[in-house]
Every structure is written in structure tokens, then in C-alpha cells.
């Protein structure tokens with residue numbers, strides 16, 4: 001089908017761009033630079049080795065210095081072990097099979113560690129993630145087959161060619177603690193024959209709703225459900241909440257967050273606890289003993305010794321094969337017992353579960369998922385539930401060409417457009433004061449959002465108003481171009497003075513520990529750097545540093561804070577607002593605030609765009625418009 005041909009083309013373009021930017025970042029850089037970019041652990045120490053089935057060796061490594069650097073050595077990533085003596089020659093590729101804290105296990109296709117691993121400093125580099133692209137490509141190819149519709153029931157539905165149907169005779173489902181739009185969503189999910197969509201604006205309890213819906217689905221037919229999301233963090237959250245509801249959850253893959261509750265849901269952990277595990281441990285010990293014996297015969301010994309060596313290795317192999325079979329038995333047993341399997345989109349094809357099919361698949365955070373990645377789980381399902389908010393940030397696309405040609409339009413967005421009748425909009429939100437909610441609701445959600453009574457009027461101590469736009473027009477706070485990014489140091493300084501004033505007003509009501517949480521958000525990375533730097537030098541804010549986080553809009557998606565400041569940064573005479581014109585980014589930024597939202601920006605620049613002009617009108621109507629001039633003596 002042409003539809004999938006186009007998707008394959010776009011995916012190819014994106015893959016190439018992604019690979020190029022990876023190469024640019026790694027090729028001529030030192031281990032220390034790659035380490036700083038999160039692409040390398042260096043140095044690492046070997047903590048143990050263990051043979052695994054299929055001629056693999058699992059090496060456990062620990063990074064001993066620079067342990068606080070964020071990194072991308074995640075479960076499933078392709079990685080390479082190298083020696084600093086000759087990183088081009090002395091290297092061996094593998095896959096990260098476990099990562100937690102400062103330890104990781106690397107599964108290498110070798111029987112024994114090469115000699116170079118014993119001298120010189122060792123490091124591990126993340127390799128470009130070809131595997132995820134391969135899986136996505138594979139899924140698209142399957143869906144593109146001429147008779148795909150016979151095997152994959154959802155293909156015509158998800159490509160807009162066959163409207164979804166619903167069981168209209170379904171009796172009302174009893175749920176506890178849900179509001180009416182959440183209840184309707186659960187009803188629609190259970191009644192759907194092929195597709196249901198949950199549109200969850202900020203703070204509307206999308207996760208709460210999904211968990212209840214998954215419970216209801218299980219109760220309906222006792223069929224195993226696959227629950228997936230694009231990020232490990234989202235999968236972790238759902239896994240925990242589903243387990244809290246008493247469901248038997250199996251988390252495939254490696255959680256991003258280390259928590260005991262979460263670990264107990266993983267396949268690894270459940271395997272360790274399985275009754276057949278003792279047998280495996282004994283067998284592995286035996287295999288190791290045979291290998292150790294074999295190693296005593298060096299390769300350059302005579303014929304008889306070589307034969308002896310081979311016989312011992314063969315014996316070890318035989319045992320490991322048995323280990324493999326027993327492990328498979330345990331895995332099958334655990335899989336069969338799970339009511340819900342959770343994984344990332346690509347993780348749905350993890351070797352332990354890739355053969356499974358499900359009646360229902362649920363994709364959460366579908367607004368953040370690349371379409372080809374959604375096809376991986378979608379091809380395993382008779383019925384799909386998509387949940388997310390296409391009015392918040394779409395997935396990040398590396399290739400501008402692919403983005404221009406539609407790669408950033410998600411499957412969620414398309415399905416909402418094809419089938420509005422399949423969509424349940426969650427309407428009641430539990431986060432924002434109603435004045436903060438008002439403009440996003442009018443612009444993105446047809447004014448349908450309501451604030452739950454508990455939050456509608458909640459505010460900071462001292463009668464602080466919930467909303468302010470502070471206009472810097474005419475102040476001469478001009479933006480500066482920093483490479484591909486933008487800064488506005490004077491706007492940053494003003495924002496921090498404004499926050500310091502607020503902190504002073506709040507101080508009598510709170511201790512530094514109970515002080516409201518604060519986010520300072522800017523759309524540009526360089527402006528974040530400037531804000532962080534300046535923040536260190538504002539004495540009035542020092543007691544509250546632990547309560548203040550400064551970051552880009554994208555990194556705050558899904559989070560909330562009591563107070564949010566947004567530094568709009570752009571201020572120029574041409575009215576150029578760059579990627580601020582992607583108003584979904586602003587939707588995310590504005591809707592992080594619970595009790596107070598302060599936006600600092602230059603109206604003369606911003607108002608060239610109707611979204612910001614409208615926002616200015618809204619703030620005026622709410623009596624929330626201020627000029628920075630009013631703070632001249634700050």
C-alpha cells in the first residue's frame with residue numbers, strides 16, 4: 001500500500017539524519033567528550049562474567065568515576081566495549097541486557113573475554129540505535145503486504161479506511177471514583193470492537209482512567225492485555241499503578257526508575273523468584289566449572305589436550321542449552337500467568353514476547369509516539385486503545401525534511417481526525433486554578449475543560465493572583481542569537497527579580513521546606529543556561545533553590561509545579577518568534593502551573609502571532625496584564 005511506502009520513506013529519511021547526527025557527535029570526539037554527552041561510560045571495571053545461551057557471554061561492568069552524568073546506556077541499547085589502548089581494534093559489540101545505578105550488563109557474542117580486556121582502561125560506548133529503526137521498518141513492511149488486512153485486522157481502521165464499531169448493547173460498567181467523562185471513556189474503551197481513543201488534556205486523570213479501563217477489560221473477558229508507551233518512564237508509572245490495582249503485571253525490559261515495587265514486576269526479578277531457578281543456578285555452576293577446566297588447556301598444547309579442551313567446551317555447551325530450555329519454560333510460565341504485559345513500543349518486540357498476540361493493546365502517551373513505532377504493537381492486536389493529547393508536544397523529529405512531509409503527525413492525531421466518534425475527551429482537570437486553565441481550554445479544547453472544585457480557586461498564601469503576563473515591550477531587552485539557540489539575559493535577570501519579589505511576599509507564610517514548588521521554563525536551551533547561571537547570584541532566592549527547577553518546556557511535559565515562570569526569550573523588531581509558533585509547546589508550558597503562572601515576554605514581538613495576541617486579550621480581561629515598567633525600581 002502506498003500509505004506504508006510513504007511511511008517507510010519518511011522513516012528512512014529520519015534514520016539517516018539521526019545516524020548522521022550521532023556520527024557527528026561521536027566520530028572525532030574523545031572518550032571524555034562522549035562521556036560528557038552521555039554516550040560513554042569510561043572508565044569501567046569488570047565485576048563478573050557469566051556464560052549465556054547461544055554462545056553469548058554476559059559481562060557485568062561498573063562505572064567507578066563520573067557517576068552523576070546522565071547517559072543513554074539503557075537496556076536494549078547496542079553498545080561496544082573498548083580498550084583505550086586501541087579503541088579501533090580492541091573492541092567488541094554487544095547489547096545492554098541490564099542497567100541499574102552504575103552497573104550494567106553487556107551481552108557479548110563471544111565465549112570468552114579477549115586478552116586486551118585485561119590491560120588498559122576499558123570503556124563502553126552507546127552505538128547508534130539501529131535496532132529500534134529495524135523493528136519499526138519491519139512492522140511497516142508487514143503492514144504493507146498486499147493481503148495484510150487478512151492477518152492484521154486493524155490496518156484498514158488505522159489508515160482511515162474502515163470506521164471503528166462499538167457494542168451498543170453493553171451494560172453500563174461500574175467504576176469507583178471516576179468522574180463522568182472518565183466513566184464515559186471507560187465505557188467506550190470496553191464497548192469498542194476495534195478502536196477507542198482517550199483524549200486526556202493536562203491534569204485530567206488520563207492514567208487513572210486507563211488503569212480503571214484496563215481493569216474493566218480484564219474483568220470482561222480475562223484476556224491478556226498489552227500496555228505500551230513510547231518512554232520507559234511512562235511504562236514504569238503505568239506498571240506500578242496497574243499493580244496497585246491488584247493486576248498481575250509483567251514489566252518487560254528495564255525500568256528507568258529504580259524502585260523495589262517496580263523491580264518486582266520485571267521478568268528478571270520474577271525469574272529469580274521462580275521455583276525452577278535453583279536448577280538453573282546449579283547447571284550454570286556446572287557449565288562454568290567445565291569452562292574453567294577447558295581453559296587450563298591452552299590452544300598451543302598438543303592434539304590430545306586440544307581434544308580434551310573441545311570435549312569440555314562441548315559439555316559446557318550442552319548444559320547451557322539445557323539452561324536455555326529451562327529458562328524458556330520459566331519465561332513461558334510467567335508470561336502465561338500475566339494479566340497485563342507492559343513494555344515500550346519497541347520493547348513489545350523483545351525476544352521474550354515478540355511472538356505473542358493480544359486481543360487488546362493499549363498505547364499511552366500516543367501523542368508522543370512515532371507512527372511506525374505504534375505499528376509494532378498495533379499489528380499484534382484485534383483492538384487498540386490510543387491515549388494521549390495531540391494538543392501537547394509531538395515526538396521529536398531529527399529530520400526537518402521528514403517533519404515537513406508529515407512524519408511528525410502522529411497516529412493518534414490522524415485517528416482523532418478520521419473518527420471523532422471514537423474519541424472520549426476527559427474534561428475535568430485536577431491541577432490548575434481556573435484562570436490558568438481558561439486560555440488553553442479556549443484555544444485547544446473548545447472551552448470544554450472544567451476545573452475540579454478542589455483546584456478551581458486554589459491559590460498561594462497571601463492572596464497571590466493566579467495569572468500574570470509581564471510585558472517587557474519597550475524595555476530594550478533584546479534577544480541574542482547563540483548558534484542555533486537564542487538568549488535574552490536582561491529578560492532572564494528581570495524574571496528572577498520578579499520571582500525574588502514574589503518569594504519575599506510568600507516568605508512569611510512558608511518555610512524553605514514547605515515553600516511552593518517552582519518551575520522556570522524557557523523554550524531555548526541557551527536561555528536555560530543563562531537563567532541557571534543568574535539564579536546562583538540572586539541572594540533572595542538561595543534559601544529556595546531546592547524547590548526551584550529550571551528547564552526547557554519539553555523536559556516538563558507530564559509534570560506540574562505550584563508556580564511556573566515562563567521566559568519567552570524572543571524580542572526583536574521583526575516579530576520573528578521561531579519555534580514559539582508551535583503553540584502546542586506553549587500549551588504544555590502554561591498548563592504545568594497549579595496555583596500561579598507568570599509569563600514574561602515582549603508583546604510587540606509575540607503579538608504578531610494570533611495565539612499570543614489572543615492571550616494578551618485574555619490576560620487583560622482577567623486583569624492579569626502588567627507592564628515591566630511597573631517594576632522599574634526592581
Ligand SMILES: Nc1ncnc2c1ncn2[C@@H]1O[C@H](COP(=O)(O)OP(=O)(O)OP(=O)(O)O)[C@@H](O)[C@H]1O
Pocket residue numbers: 177178179182200201202203204205206207208209430558559
Ligand atoms: N476522578 C478523580 N477524582 C479525584 N482525583 C482525580 C480523579 N482523576 C484524577 N485525579 C487526580 O488528578 C491527578 C492527575 O491524575 P493522573 O496522574 O491520572 O493524570 P494524567 O492525566 O495522567 O496526568 P498528565 O496530565 O500528567 O498526563 C492525580 O493527582 C489524580 O489523583
